[in-house]
Amino acid sequence: MQDAKSGKDRIKIIVAVAIFIAAAGFAWYQFGGESDYDRSVIRGYLCNECQTPFDHTPKEGDIEPLKCPNCKAMAGYQAELCYWTKGPDGQWKAKLKPTYVILKQRIDHTSREQTYCPDCGHEVVGHNPKPSDDEMAAAEAEAGKR
Numbered sequence: 001m002q003d004a005k006s007g008k009d010r011i012k013i014i015v016a017v018a019i020f021i022a023a024a025g026f027a028w029y030q031f032g033g034e035s036d037y038d039r040s041v042i043r044g045y046l047c048n049e050c051q052t053p054f055d056h057t058p059k060e061g062d063i064e065p066l067k068c069p070n071c072k073a074m075a076g077y078q079a080e081l082c083y084w085t086k087g088p089d090g091q092w093k094a095k096l097k098p099t100y101v102i103l104k105q106r107i108d109h110t111s112r113e114q115t116y117c118p119d120c121g122h123e124v125v126g127h128n129p130k131p132s133d134d135e136m137a138a139a140e141a142e143a144g145k146r
């Protein structure tokens, strides 16, 4: 009964390997891997060369500017989001899809110049505040009408 014995051993080995893989996978899941924390740190970056927005998971040792995944230039900066647009009446109003704007200080730390959104001309500051809930609701209502 030589064959039956070696077959049983093979099953034992397969089971052991399967347990090992499951344990390794569990450890990976527990420590780092794909956790909610990782997903939450992906933020909006913008390439100053090709103006393409991209997402990036910040890692230790990252120094701006980051390499742009689109044009490969070292010109990626974390961008502020401008939720303003200019209506036909010249008044600013909220919009749903933000424009990515790089602060001048982000590129040149010594700059004291104010940054204005290239799309609407609204001033953009660090941790740029969003329009009020009412203004965002109005933008949503308008988008729904179209």
Ligand SMILES: [Zn+2]
Binding pocket: 047, 048, 049, 050, 051, 052, 068, 069, 070, 071, 072, 073, 075
């Ligand atoms: Zn680029």
Ligand SMILES: [Zn+2]
Binding pocket: 082, 083, 084, 085, 099, 117, 118, 119, 120, 121, 122
């Ligand atoms: Zn704007």
